[in-house]
Amino acid sequence: MACVYIPVQNSEEEVRVALDQLPRDASDILDILKAEQAPLDLWLIIAREYFKQGKLEQFRQILEEGSSPEIDDYYADVRYERIAILNALGAYYSYLGKIETKQREKEEHFILATQYYNKASRIDMHEPSTWVGKGQLLLAKGDIDQAFATFKIVLDGDSDNVPALLGQACVEFNRGRYSDSLELYKRALQVYPACPAAVRLGIGLCRYKLGHFGKARQAFVRVLQLDPENVEALVALAIMDLRTNEATGIRTGMLNMQRAFEIYPYCAMALNYLANHFFFTGQHFLVEQLTETALAVTNHGPTKSHSYYNLARSYHSKGDYEKAGLYYMASVKEINKPQEFVFPYYGLGQVQLKLGDFRSALTNFEKVLEVYPDNCETLKALGHIYFQLGQIDKAQEFMRKATKIDPRDSQAFLELGELLIYSDTGAALDAFKTARGLFKKGGQEVPTELLNNIGVIQFEREEFELAKQTFKEALGDGIWLAFIDAKKMPPVIEAAASTHEYKNMQLFHELESNGYRVELPWDKVTALFNLARLLEQLNEARTATIFYRLILFKFPEYVDAYLRLAAIAKARNNLHLSIELVNDVLKVSDKCPNALSMLGELELKNDDWVKAKETLRAASDATDGKDSYATLSLGNWNYFAALRNEKRNPKLEATHLEKAKELYSRVLIQHSANLYAANGAGVVLAEKGHFDVSKDIFTQVQEAASGSVFVQMPDVWINLAHVYFANGNFALAVKMYQNCLRKFYYNTDSQILLYLARTHYEAEQWQDCKKVLLRAIHLAPSNYTLRFDAGVAMQKFSASTLQKAKRTAEEVRSTVAALQNAVRVFSHLSAASNLHIHGFDEKKIDTHVGYCNHLLLAAKVHLEAAERDEQQIHQRQELARQVALAEEARRKAEEQRKFQLERRKQEDELKRVQQQEEHFRRIKEQWKSTAPASKRRERSDDEEGGNSERRRRKGGKRRKKDKNSKSRYDMEETEADMMDEQELDDEDANMNYREPTSQMNDEDDVEENAQGLLAAAGLEDSDVDDETVAPSSNIARRRQALSESDDDEPLDRQPDVTPIRGNSTELQESDGEIRDGNKPNADEGSDEEK
């Protein structure tokens, strides 16, 4: 047993003090030390011994006594020992300060420590151990730079000072200069190889920080060899093992951690790590216990923060977001700077995002981003939040950055794509495709909603085949494949039952009873629906209906499928079935605005005006008037009502128009980009005669409507054409009508052909008018009004030809033919009127027949005259021809004679050739040189003649053109006159426009007869040009009126003008809504994944 010997003053004896038997009361020892004036190093030894035994009070007592002023006086010349005592005290208080958690006491300890060190310095400025002590103190206070300077002073004096080396290493470690730190530790070890294990711990930590995990491990192992109870080394080793992320590593790591825990159960670090481990193994109870202990034993901020974080995470994963949020918050509070420990911010952000507190989440994620500016998850989270906050641009920016940083993050691409859908579908498609590629490359299953989105965009971009493939891929394997490949035929059904084919589920029941599994997973429904929509677009309506039915078979609540079936039935004109299907929807949800709107349209088609209005109202009410479609439909209803009123009450008409305008405007206020509302407003304006404004509107709408498969607006083309027509710009109107027909109707719409014919009629292009009408008849054979119109056109053509001053027999002949046809057409109509009710007054037709026959008689006279003329001309021509023939014959004979002569001459010449070679050549040359000259002259004559002729012809043309323009001018004038009259008569300046669209007038018949007479009068005065013009437009108007005033199907017809167009908008719209509906679905899906 170690003991010290205190020499007894003035003798050779010594007092033996056994170090392990130091008295409890340090005063005893102190008395001895003082009494014997023992050397100071003995004081120090004894004090240290007390310290080692944990008797801190005694330790301090001895040292304080040992540094008291009396000692200073007494041992004034013993410098080193005094310094050592002071330094020991300084170190003691530094340590106390370091471990003290209360700020004030901490300060006090540090102040005491500083005082001791300063006192030591006063004894000897250059004592290195004092500097080392000071350095440690500064280090404990966190004053790293000063600590560095202090240690440097020592090391400058003695570069091998081990404590200084260690201190400096610690400084460097804290400064993050791990390699420097490592060097210092190494040197310390070299200088003093027997140093305590802790030095190697430092080396291990440096290695660890430097990433030299192997060497770090060696160091820690060495530490444990030297000191098997070293908790830090155990923890460090354990952390390293855990970090390997392998099963065995984690196991040994946990063993070490447990040992550390057993050795010292209050090491917060070990507790945290254990908690962390149990978090991952899902033992949340243990996590809570461990972290609570850790929180109880430590006051160290970062560690506490870590513990709170563990706790929060545990609650987070259990879904207790409120509690998790609180603990995250507590964790964050313990952190001074986010750089130290950023995870809780992320967790807090996540929880806040989940709880819908986007603003707070935003700030937290932004803090994370400050620390890790390239962290994809954070970027994605921020992108998502900005999206939720409606800042799409910013959201895109973040998402794009995320995809740039990690071009293999499929989720990021997916979200980017979803963001881009709103602005740039092309880019969105690219993003989605990249995401799909990444999923595939990663061997993951591509999410259905991703494929669905790709498919929808491809659909939208009219890449139908690609879209089809994509939807098929989204659907994967299932019963639907059988239908796509048409392997399963729908069963043969009774033809009468086919009326209800779209409601027939027998097919699926049969399949089921045949052992097929008719299944449709919920996540495939949207894709299947979209595929069906696509098939509709590709005209595969049959397969589409099977899919819709399959959806309904499994999900009878899926309203959209019903509506699509109803739309298909409606497109096939099966109104009965369509109404039934819509009623099915209303059974599922009686307030479904889409279904109500559709029902309203169907009722309109069915001529149920009052009911339609009620239904549309209901649709509008169901959405509190927010559904623009219902409002638009009501607007259309009012517009049609304004025009259909048979009594043509101007007041009622005005109110209806006003109402329509109001409704359109309301939609426009809600959605300034609503094309249909704009179109409606344009129509109302046009009705009021503001053609310039309406033309601008129509042009804009037309521009906006081009470019998407989902927006098809033929109405606006027609309206534009109407405006051109009303402005008298017939050529443009014709072009517009034709383009519309071709672009939207495959040239099948007889109504537009009728508009076209009317334009030709007004432009006095009779033949074109007739041809167009014949085409229309061919397309719509049962529309007798077209026949009537054709008759009128032929009649008009004949009348105008006969009124021409000059006409050829051919023209008159075609006139006669036309008249005969007209008569035949009219008499057919007359005869057919017995069979059908097609809305013509027989008398009216008879008037036409009479008039045509009258014309025919006149034409015959003209024809005879013309034929006489022609015959005369013909005879004259014949005569001339015969003369010419005789002349020709004579000339030919002459030529023949000449030729004979020549030949004889030549023969003679040939005979003489040998003798008279010279002479012959001369003759020949002469002949050669003269011939071309004469030819040239001839040609120039020809040219002159031709030119002059052409000039003459041109002149003629010009004259003709003049005449044309004049007559057109006349016509315009008279038209204007007519309009004036109308204005006076009707107080309604808008008549003019309404005519081309629709007119219903009971007075027509009266007018009709009057005009018939007028026209007849026109015939009598066939020389007066002006007269014919007025009837022409009158007749045109009447004709239009006739075609519209068909009493039997006025309502079919009426809606035809625009409501049918309204219908098409309705379909489009419901499509759009369905599609919109899908996208949110997809969003939800991805949300969940997040």
Place this chain on the structure above:
Amino acid sequence: MKLAGLKSIENAHDESVWAVTWVPATETRPPLLLTGSLDETVRLWKSDDLVLERTNTGHCLGVASVAAHPLGRIAASSSLDSFVRVFDVDSNATIATLEAPPSEVWQMKFDPKGNILAVAGGGSASVKLWDTNSWQHVATLSIPRPEASQATKPIDKSGSKKFVLSVSWSLDGRRIACGSMDGTISVFDVARAKFLHHLEGHYMPVRSLAYSPSEPRLLFSASDDGHVHMYDAEAKTLVGSMSGHASWVLSVDVSPDGAALATGSSDRTVRLWDLSMRAAVQTMSNHADQVWGVAFRPPGGTDTRAGRLASVSDDKSISLYDYS
């Protein structure tokens, strides 16, 4: 089963071509193609080069339908003015001019034996039958007026809904099917001149009908609803329905072997359908406007083993395809 374009004649007529049929071969000449147009002419073409053989004039308003006698010697053409002109194919001599006012004339078909010409009578809601020897009107097959009780369609005020557009003879000549504007198809017993039943399923005009040459009861219908239906005309069942055209189906014809169907549509295409798959196998888009008529060349004659299909269109052109 495929079509291969052989020849197209642009501007075969001066205006839209509305009707087409094949005139079967006689001992003296191969089969001819007969077309009718809005330009009021009927033209005869020699296949396979589509050389214009003759232009018949005399019609007023557009020529809407042409029909050829099974023996190939006579043919009929009709125009919108409701006249039917029967003429000798080789000499163009007019044999008869038929009219039955106030009935209009739409599609016409000779019966398989050539004894009767059936004419779709438009607004008269009937099919008129003409004897081909005497050229006398022999019978009228009228569609019964719908009774109030069976009014399936809600509003059917005007009688023109049963406007008859198309007509077709069954293979044995005992049945006539006619299609009307409202989409119903009516089947008649010819011998008894009796209406048998309706075939429902279309709700838009049925512009063309064709019986299968191989299965006697099978009837194909082309409608404005874009679908082609297959009916068992006797059992009143809808056997199948084929969709694919983007617009009205204007014309349908069955190949002589009964395995394929050709359709012409407003969507400017001609489609070939495999009946065993009930799916379109080919789409020809050489026409620039509505395809009003398609016609398979009937078998017979010396060099006519190869299958031929002709199509005519609003774009004024005629096209000939090899069918194999």
